[in-house]
Every structure is written in C-alpha cells, then in structure tokens.
Amino acid sequence: MKVIVHTDQADQWQRALSERLPGATIWKSQDTDRQQRAEADYLAAWKPDETLMRECSGLKGIINLGAGVDALLNNPALPRDVPIVKLRDAGMGELIADYTRYGLLHFQRDFDRYQRQQQQAQWREHAVIDKQEWTVGVLGLGAIGAKVAATIAADGYPVLGWSRSPKSLEDIECLHGDAGLEQALQRSRTLVLLLPDTPATHHIINQRSLALLPQGASLINPGRGTLIDEAALLQALGPADDDQEGRLRGALLDAFPVEPLPSSSPLWHHPRVLVTPHMAGPTPLNEALDQVAASIEALSQGKEIETVDPEAGY
Numbered sequence: 001m002k003v004i005v006h007t008d009q010a011d012q013w014q015r016a017l018s019e020r021l022p023g024a025t026i027w028k029s030q031d032t033d034r035q036q037r038a039e040a041d042y043l044a045a046w047k048p049d050e051t052l053m054r055e056c057s058g059l060k061g062i063i064n065l066g067a068g069v070d071a072l073l074n075n076p077a078l079p080r081d082v083p084i085v086k087l088r089d090a091g092m093g094e095l096i097a098d099y100t101r102y103g104l105l106h107f108q109r110d111f112d113r114y115q116r117q118q119q120q121a122q123w124r125e126h127a128v129i130d131k132q133e134w135t136v137g138v139l140g141l142g143a144i145g146a147k148v149a150a151t152i153a154a155d156g157y158p159v160l161g162w163s164r165s166p167k168s169l170e171d172i173e174c175l176h177g178d179a180g181l182e183q184a185l186q187r188s189r190t191l192v193l194l195l196p197d198t199p200a201t202h203h204i205i206n207q208r209s210l211a212l213l214p215q216g217a218s219l220i221n222p223g224r225g226t227l228i229d230e231a232a233l234l235q236a237l238g239p240a241d242d243d244q245e246g247r248l249r250g251a252l253l254d255a256f257p258v259e260p261l262p263s264s265s266p267l268w269h270h271p272r273v274l275v276t277p278h279m280a281g282p283t284p285l286n287e288a289l290d291q292v293a294a295s296i297e298a299l300s301q302g303k304e305i306e307t308v309d310p311e312a313g314y
Helices: 010-020 034-039 050-055 092-108 111-119 143-154 176-188 207-212 229-235 285-300
Strands: 004-005 024-029 042-045 061-064 085-086 135-139 158-162 172-177 192-193 215-220 248-255 273-275
Touching: 004 010, 004 034, 010 285, 042 050, 042 207, 042 285, 092 143, 092 192, 092 215, 092 248, 111 135, 111 248, 135 143, 135 176, 143 158, 143 172, 158 176, 172 176, 176 207, 229 248, 273 285
Parallel strands: 004 024, 004 042, 042 061, 061 085, 135 158, 135 192, 158 172, 192 215, 215 248, 248 273
Antiparallel strands: none
C-alpha cells in the first residue's frame, strides 16, 4: 500500500503514519515523481494542487486533512469515482466549542461594550442577562456543530440547532428546513455558523436573514467565510464611526471568503467586529493521524466507511 501525504507538516505526517501503518510506504508529495504519483493508492492531503491531483491517477481513496472539503471538491482534476473521506471532529470540535464559548461570554457579559467604554474612560455597569434568557442558534449540526451545541447547552444556554434535514440531539431544540431556519433566526440572541461551504449555504447570512434576527443580536462565525454576505453584515452592524449599535450588536469572525483577510477590508477597523485569523479549530495532530490511519485501513479492507457526497458538498 502506497500513500502520499500533502500538507505543510509533511515530515511529521510521514513519520507518524509510518508508525501507524507499518506495512505501508508513505511518501511526501514534494518528494515524488510522476511514476510514484501514478502508483499511489491513497492521497492524504489538504488543498492539493491540480497537477498533483491529476498525476495521482490510480487512487483508491482520498483523505481530506480537514473538515472543510470545498477546496478539494472544486479541484478541476478531482476524480469523480474515488471515495473521499474527511476528518470528522478529530479534536477540532472541542477547540471550536471553546472559541464559541468565549464569543458568547464576550457578548452576554457585555465585554464588547466595556471595551468601547474604556476607550472613552466611561464607567458604566450593564445589567447581566441570565444565560437561561440568552438563546443561542447553531446553524449546522454535523460532528463539530453537534459538539458545539452540546457544550453550549451544558453551560446553561437554551440552544436551537438547525440543519437542512431533521435531526434529534439531546438537550437541543432541533429545527430544519426553511421554516426552521426562519424560526432559529428570529429567536437567537447569538447566532453561531458551522455550516459547510456549498451552493445552498453561500451567503445564507444576507440582508433578509440578518433582518430576522432580534435587535441587538450577535454573530459568531468559526465556520466558512462564504456563509456571510459581508456587505449585508456591515450594513447590519451600522456605521463604524457611529457609537450607536446597529441592528446587529457585534460579530466575532474567524473565516472569510478571501484569506488572509485583505488589509483593505473594513472589517479590520470596525469597532463592533472582532477578527481572528482562522484559528478557531486547528487540527490536533495525533487525533487526526489516528483518524486518517483508520480511514486508510478501512478503505484498503473494503469496510463500510462514511464518505463525502460531492453533490451535497459535505
């Protein structure tokens, strides 16, 4: 069995996969020639380029080294008859849940307002709204979304979870479909975005959906940058030079359509936006390696395994 790894941490991946798959030959993509690429059985990669994808012509399986598969599915050389497996949580869920909890406290305990007051040397206390009165909407109930929703619910917040199709999760009020989305938007003090990047989710947060949120709602996006229409978001936040909050109180944003976020973006300097550099859920190496090794073994043995549906986009 021959496996090519393509990632910025290729040296670590090569050593660690060799330990986990002792009968396999593990190559780093940058060290392979065209013949080796044609002989490879499996490609474990993060955003492989078109040339690599085309030259790996004999693949029996592709393992995407992350939860988001949009870059892989948009690769023009992606073979349509090869099963694709992606990382599912692999430790990212807990990290993204921590990121979300920080964002919730940032808004629920008024740290955004206290930060602005400090700049004006203004001493003013805000009444605390109980967690039980702070409904959180989580859009996307995949492995990571379900983990985040469960963590927030355990913290004492009422949680609405939304997905395209019906789901049932303990302690979560699950909604689905267009009517469910509208209800989730109308009831959420804070909205958390954990949907995949698909044609159906592109700009799902737009002028209409933002208008459905309660006055003074907040937005947390540790998911995909394409979920948000940024022009509509800026309009909902209100002018950057105005001390008055817009319909949307603030946003914590970790993902953007173009990354790194261009220095010309008005999001950098908006006083009610907190920008982070796509760091909400870095992949824990050991858990990811275990999952990738298990996926390769399952594929090589013909075992049933959950794969990506290219038409659905996840």
